[in-house]
Amino acid sequence: MCCNNEVNKELFEAVLKLKKQSHGNFKLKDIYAGEFMALRTIHKLKQRNDENSIGVKTSDIGKCLFMKKPATSKMLNNLEDKGYINRLSDKKDRRVTYIDLTEKGEELLKKHHQQMVDYTNRVIHEMGEEDMKTFIKLLNKLSDIMDDLKDS
Template identity: 35%
Template sequence: MNPNLKKEFVNLMFRLKKIRIAQLPGVNLHMGELFVMRKIAAHPFNSDANSEANVDMTDIQNSLCVTKPAVSQMFNALEKKGYISREIDPRDRRRFITNLTPAGEQITVAMKEHADKAITQTIARFGEENMTQLINLFNQFIDIIEDAQNEFLSAEAEGVDGIDKVEGAESHD
């Protein structure tokens, strides 16, 4: 294997992580917080007697692949920044009713518009065919990583060194 390939891959992953396609200048939000705000905007609380609290923490946790404390931290940060408000659901005191504040609504709309423009421009510059290929390659790549992770975890659970098992896996060409 090309010894520089691993280094180039790691550098690429860091570069990808730094990209903030929806980021507006002067707005201190990361992608997870924006996702939470968009989720709240898409599911506003309905006071209907049969309605549950509008935002499911577990759904957000699973969608973002983060821990429950990380989701809670995002909600706390958004509330502190004045973008969301939370109150205890009077019908179920274990749950919160979460809404965007007017500032949160404004930022969510502005960031969505900014992201849509940036993505459209990126696809136009890169080309639809290239973007389709990139998406397919990324999906294949992520599938391989997830398979390797699952193999590693199952091997560890069986008491086998998971790294040896994954390293011995066939290559995907």
């Protein structure tokens, strides 16, 4: 097995640098990154379920975000206080609470999505489409290798 400490270090540093840059390029006004992920999760779960449903179960949100009930509840309280979500009780079973995005929450997601599209278009332009395709191919290969190794 190959064991080049310099390459190991460079890979680790490059991944950390990409992660830091990807998180730092988009400033969210009054919302934490975890809260934003919750908004995205609510949006995706609602799309997956049925767009006409009244919302997403709080337990499903917690499962997707790997959060325990108290942490999920606290985060949802913060999002509700900021006006990004609404809580709705199930009329048949009051123990079940559904979460839905408000118009303000939907607008934040749309705005952020457009910022991401604009930003990635600029990155692709600067890097060049062929280099980007090669980079994506290599990233997917790395991801597949890492996925295979996690079970061994």
